Amino acid sequence: MKIxxxxxxxxxxxxxxxxxxxxxxxxxxxxxSHIGHARTIIVFDILRRFLESKGIKVEFIQNFTDxxxxxxxxxxxxxxxxxxxSSKYIENYFEGFDSLNVKRADRYPKATEHIDxxxxxxxxxxxxxxxxxxxxxxxxxxxxxxxxxxxxKKKTDELISGARVEVDDTKKDPLDFALWxxxxxxxxxxSPWGGGRPGWHIECSAMSLKYLGSDFEIHGGGRDLIFPHHxxxxxxxxSYSGKNFAKIWMHVGMVTIHGxxxxxxxxxxxxxxxxxxxxxxNIIRLFCLSGHYSKPIDYSEDALKEIITKWRQVENCYYELxxxxxxxxxxEDTKFIEDAIKETKKEFxxxxxxxxxxxxxxxxxxxxxxxxxxxxxxxxxxxxxxKMVLPALDQMLDIxxxxxxxxxxxxxxxxxxxxxxxxxxxxxxxxxxxxxxxxKISDMGVVLxxxxxxxxxxKQEKIGAEN
Numbered sequence: 001m002k003i004x005x006x007x008x009x010x011x012x013x014x015x016x017x018x019x020x021x022x023x024x025x026x027x028x029x030x031x032x033s034h035i036g037h038a039r040t041i042i043v044f045d046i047l048r049r050f051l052e053s054k055g056i057k058v059e060f061i062q063n064f065t066d067x068x069x070x071x072x073x074x075x076x077x078x079x080x081x082x083x084x085x086s087s088k089y090i091e092n093y094f095e096g097f098d099s100l101n102v103k104r105a106d107r108y109p110k111a112t113e114h115i116d117x118x119x120x121x122x123x124x125x126x127x128x129x130x131x132x133x134x135x136x137x138x139x140x141x142x143x144x145x146x147x148x149x150x151x152x153k154k155k156t157d158e159l160i161s162g163a164r165v166e167v168d169d170t171k172k173d174p175l176d177f178a179l180w181x182x183x184x185x186x187x188x189x190x191s192p193w194g195g196g197r198p199g200w201h202i203e204c205s206a207m208s209l210k211y212l213g214s215d216f217e218i219h220g221g222g223r224d225l226i227f228p229h230h231x232x233x234x235x236x237x238x239s240y241s242g243k244n245f246a247k248i249w250m251h252v253g254m255v256t257i258h259g260x261x262x263x264x265x266x267x268x269x270x271x272x273x274x275x276x277x278x279x280x281x282n283i284i285r286l287f288c289l290s291g292h293y294s295k296p297i298d299y300s301e302d303a304l305k306e307i308i309t310k311w312r313q314v315e316n317c318y319y320e321l322x323x324x325x326x327x328x329x330x331x332e333d334t335k336f337i338e339d340a341i342k343e344t345k346k347e348f349x350x351x352x353x354x355x356x357x358x359x360x361x362x363x364x365x366x367x368x369x370x371x372x373x374x375x376x377x378x379x380x381x382x383x384x385x386x387k388m389v390l391p392a393l394d395q396m397l398d399i400x401x402x403x404x405x406x407x408x409x410x411x412x413x414x415x416x417x418x419x420x421x422x423x424x425x426x427x428x429x430x431x432x433x434x435x436x437x438x439x440k441i442s443d444m445g446v447v448l449x450x451x452x453x454x455x456x457x458x459k460q461e462k463i464g465a466e467n
Contacts, residue, residue, distance in 0.1 A: 025221035096272035219246035319458035
């Protein structure tokens, strides 16, 4: 498997000989997560699912930044403690991403639980003369790390003129960044240099090195983290350890709204809670996979509505397969579906193995759906063919993290009884009462699929945007 590495600007072979260690920069918990966060996390969820489907062991770490100026400011505004703010939004995070069918990480380390690890790392940097103590805190000396800028591909003079550099006249260099900030207000911890709290960048270095060690396989996050966050992580981590920090840097493109970057100041963010209520988990996951992970994608209601149409085809395919009859298969159909499965699986695997090309992978997935629906529409889908298709379809659904609405045995029996009543009424040409029963079935979220000799049905996911 090859993945584009931001650092080397090449596609690099992913080392899967032992296990794949992944560190994903998580959210700063001062507000609800939005569709931009969702895209990054869903991309890495599917990467993990794909690797695990190949029998590769994955160790997946995703942090929570729960000490930050934004959290402190929010706490002051609401007149509560910082930990109350962070706890609230961590709880909201899990509620939203569990609903998006994102597998839980192996660990979710919090910054506040790793202050000692950060202090130890900063101590090492001070002792090695990569950091110094100023009036306002402890700073990393960028000029001492000669490869600074290697991730963002910018020289230090360009970074000074083009980046948001924290103004502090006690710094030796405008690019030097805080490892520890002195503070008298809460939250605050003691350190050898004075009471205060950690800088943002040191948090992820401390947590990733603690749980994954140096030279782990993938460090990930949104493209907006390349500078300064990931650039600074590299500088402080490699200065401390003397080793390579991560083998591959994998960055996910932004989600825009009408071509504009999402921002709270513009009031155009779409929270995870909002998109879940409007579109549901499957549509959101497919939307997040609709463009190559490294490129931006635009949040468009028209594009999302098109995905609903495609998802209805998946539901139709799935229920046609599980409700197919036992008639003998036509040899031509068997050959057609065998070829479709073989071709689809090959395209799906090759797409994800080649820089994780999810648009091509989902295109292959929909090819199998279309081929199955063609046979079903021609009244020739039988159980022997279904038994061939279902394992392949289920595996792709699982890797993509998609879930077709299931139905209980009680509901199944009730639906079948109502369908029998409707068929009897139709045979008696009592179409008015038959339509009443159809409406009753529809109110259960079930859609009837009328064939020439039988009536099948499917349970449809309820999608708010259709109402």
